[in-house]
Amino acid sequence: MPTNEQRRATAKRKLERQLERRAAKERKRRIYTIVGSSVAALIVIGAIVATVVSASMTTNQGNIGLQLDNAKSPCTVNSFASLAQQGFFNDTPCHRLTTSEGLAVLQCGDPTGQGTGGPGYQFDNEYPTNQFQPDDPALQEPVVYPRGTLAMANAGPGTNGSQFFLVYKDSHLPPNYTVFGTIDQTGLATLDKIAAAGTADGSQDGKPKDDVQVKSIQLD
Numbered sequence: 001m002p003t004n005e006q007r008r009a010t011a012k013r014k015l016e017r018q019l020e021r022r023a024a025k026e027r028k029r030r031i032y033t034i035v036g037s038s039v040a041a042l043i044v045i046g047a048i049v050a051t052v053v054s055a056s057m058t059t060n061q062g063n064i065g066l067q068l069d070n071a072k073s074p075c076t077v078n079s080f081a082s083l084a085q086q087g088f089f090n091d092t093p094c095h096r097l098t099t100s101e102g103l104a105v106l107q108c109g110d111p112t113g114q115g116t117g118g119p120g121y122q123f124d125n126e127y128p129t130n131q132f133q134p135d136d137p138a139l140q141e142p143v144v145y146p147r148g149t150l151a152m153a154n155a156g157p158g159t160n161g162s163q164f165f166l167v168y169k170d171s172h173l174p175p176n177y178t179v180f181g182t183i184d185q186t187g188l189a190t191l192d193k194i195a196a197a198g199t200a201d202g203s204q205d206g207k208p209k210d211d212v213q214v215k216s217i218q219l220d
Contacts, residue, residue: 015128015175016143053077054220055084057187059094060213061194064166064187066150073126073180076152076160080180083119083162084217094212096165099195100204102142104169106191107153108214109162118161125157128175142172148188150181168195 051071057064070077083089094108095115110117132139134157145151145167153163154177166183168191183191199206 015131019128019144019149019179020146053081055081055181055217056220057089057217058215059190060215061210062186062190064190065184066181066187066217067184068150068181069127069179073178075123076126076178076180079119079123079160079162080164081219084219087216088119088162089214089217092214094194094214095207096205097195097199097208097212098205099198102172103205104147104171104195105165105167106194106208106212107163107165108212109153109164111162115163118163121161122158123160125152125154125160125176126178126180128179129177132175139176140174143175145171145173145177145179148183149179150183152178152180154178166191168192 053068053070055066055068057066068077068080088111089109092108092111093113094106095110095113096105096107098105098107107115128143129139147167147169149167149171151165151167152160153165154160157176160178164180165177166187168188194208194210194212197208197210200209201207
């Protein structure tokens with residue numbers, strides 16, 4: 001019989017393979033299709049989206065195309081879509097850029113630009129956190145969030161709001177950040193340009209040197 005440690009290790013390897021396969025598949029796709037005709041209103045704000053939804057994130061540094069995965073993370077996608085439709089993200093900064101070897105992300109979605117703002121409500125994590133039991137030690141062990149991943153930023157369990165991050169290089173984080181979509185090739189080129197400029201103070205974690213402003217996020 002496998003030990004608990006062996007089971008956790010197996011679950012962790014399986015999760016990493018799933019995330020890597022999903023990212024590789026999305027990178028190869030040139031044309032995206034909205035799939036499914038059923039809609040859902042799964043959270044109290046009542047946004048309605050199909051199984052896979054495309055979105056356009058317009059910034060002053062270039063466009064970033066997104067594919068939102070409603071099948072894996074329905075509450076997160078519905079929240080994000082609702083905020084986008086309300087114009088919540090319009091004219092807001094991407095306040096944080098990380099450029100370290102193990103973490104390469106651009107973080108956006110905070111209207112205050114300070115890393116503490118949100119929409120006034122919070123909700124629980126979904127995929128991949130929900131693949132584990134709440135007390136599973138594997139939730140503290142890093143997995144790969146592949147290049148092209150769109151995920152929620154949070155300050156702990158149940159604190160998701162409006163802040164999200166875009167992964168431009170494979171990054172290692174515990175599976176405590178909800179993956180709710182992918183980034184297209186145009187978006188990755190935009191992120192690569194932002195990352196190449198680095199941070200304002202030259203550190204590996206800080207405000208982007210090139211100011212990044214989200215003009216709008218619109219569902220296609």
